[in-house]
Amino acid sequence: xxxxxxxxxxxxxxxxxxxxxxxxxxxxxxxxxxxxxxxxxxxxxxxxxxxxxxxxxxxxxxxxxxxxxxxxxxxxxxxxxxxxxxxxxxxxxxxxxxxxxxxxxxxxxxxxxxxxxxxxxxxxxxxxxxxxxxxxxxxxxxxxxxxxxxxxxxxxxxxxxxxxxxxxxxxxxxxxxxxxxxxxxxxxxx
Amino acid sequence: xxxxxxxxxxxxxxxxxxxxxxxxxxxxxxxxxxxxxxxxxxxxxxxxxxxxxxxxxxxxxxxxxxxxxxxxxxxxxxxxxxxxxxxxxxxxxxxxxxxxxxxxxxxxxxxxxxxxxxxxxxxxxxxxxxxxxxxxxxxxxxxxxxxxxxxxxxxxxxxxxxxxxxxxxxxxxxxxxxxxxxxxxxxxxx
Numbered sequence: 496x497x498x499x500x501x502x503x504x505x506x507x508x509x510x511x512x513x514x515x516x517x518x519x520x521x522x523x524x525x526x527x528x529x530x531x532x533x534x535x536x537x538x539x540x541x542x543x544x545x546x547x548x549x550x551x552x553x554x555x556x557x558x559x560x561x562x563x564x565x566x567x568x569x570x571x572x573x574x575x576x577x578x579x580x581x582x583x584x585x586x587x588x589x590x591x592x593x594x595x596x597x598x599x600x601x602x603x604x605x606x607x608x609x610x611x612x613x614x615x616x617x618x619x620x621x622x623x624x625x626x627x628x629x630x631x632x633x634x635x636x637x638x639x640x641x642x643x644x645x646x647x648x649x650x651x652x653x654x655x656x657x658x659x660x661x662x663x664x665x666x667x668x669x670x671x672x673x674x675x676x677x678x679x680x681x682x683x684x685x
Numbered sequence: 686x687x688x689x690x691x692x693x694x695x696x697x698x699x700x701x702x703x704x705x706x707x708x709x710x711x712x713x714x715x716x717x718x719x720x721x722x723x724x725x726x727x728x729x730x731x732x733x734x735x736x737x738x739x740x741x742x743x744x745x746x747x748x749x750x751x752x753x754x755x756x757x758x759x760x761x762x763x764x765x766x767x768x769x770x771x772x773x774x775x776x777x778x779x780x781x782x783x784x785x786x787x788x789x790x791x792x793x794x795x796x797x798x799x800x801x802x803x804x805x806x807x808x809x810x811x812x813x814x815x816x817x818x819x820x821x822x823x824x825x826x827x828x829x830x831x832x833x834x835x836x837x838x839x840x841x842x843x844x845x846x847x848x849x850x851x852x853x854x855x856x857x858x859x860x861x862x863x864x865x866x867x868x869x870x871x872x873x874x875x
Contacts, residue, residue: 516844626870658866662811676848
């Protein structure tokens with residue numbers, strides 16, 4: 496691990512912040528990896544790794560360099576069998592938060608490590624339980640936090656997470672956007 | 686809840702930061718509440734609320750004012766039946782982290798709300814699972830993060846939490862120092 500030059504292929508400020516806490520130098524590179532599409536009928540759990548691998552393809556010029564490892568990742572929220580991505584608009588965000596209210600859901604992140612010689616992918620899954628959210632709470636949150644860049648229309652580290660999330664099972668940082676503990680372990684083995 | 690003036694009776698910067706995320710004005714007041722002692726043989730789960738109530742006694746001048754609610758809290762870490770407080774020195778911190786390595790433990794916070802008319806206490810418990818920590822990891826963490834102000838000798842939001850904590854069951858913010866979701870709900874009912 497110590498000899499690799501790490502590249503984080505993500506424009507998420509949360510992923511950058513989390514990775515930086517491993518105290519290991521890395522660079523952020525963002526390339527256009529096209530639209531995120533996956534085959535119809537694919538099992539929900541398989542989607543994030545599929546998309547993380549797909550994103551890696553856009554970074555060929557980077558990982559073909561000597562001793563470079565590119566980290567790509569994708570996070571989805573699964574609730575009642577539906578995959579929730581980023582909300583299209585306010586109405587969609589309200590719909591998503593009403594779905595998540597008083598109902599456990601899964602946050603699944605797929606991570607792919609790619610170098611010139613090899614590729615390794617892994618998945619982390621956390622179950623998150625919201626209390627019953629009131630219409631006022633949903634309204635206040637969307638108005639003040641504009642969660643349109645977030646899968647499932649919420650950030651666990653924001654107001655709605657503070658007042659609404661009763662408990663989780665799994666990695667907290669996975670819900671923020673990157674399963675850093677698993678990533679650390681996988682990088683040591685890579 | 687809206688009419689109360691909230692006082693956070695804690696010098697913990699983490700508790701202040703968490704409470705501020707509820708977007709509700711409050712004041713931090715720190716008074717000397719003496720040594721934290723509890724009766725021999727008290728059940729571990731009962732200790733944090735006992736200490737939170739004890740701390741509240743030092744704030745009589747504050748909560749006897751009209752419409753003031755004082756929040757006191759205490760957090761302990763329980764592992765294999767032992768209550769871990771703040772480590773005395775480096776050796777003690779090493780001992781605690783070796784105990785927590787590859788072994789689930791509980792983080793229990795007791796919170797007490799006190800006004801001139803009433804008092805309400807509640808407890809939040811989160812189970813935290815560390816991977817097996819290496820001696821190098823424990824050494825590096827203590828050297829660089831000096832976790833002497835933290836029960837159990839670690840901060841979940843620091844490097845050791847990123848690389849070491851595989852999963853939790855319960856509230857993440859409780860482990861940081863204050864179960865804000867439960868506090869929000871209890872303040873609404875107070």
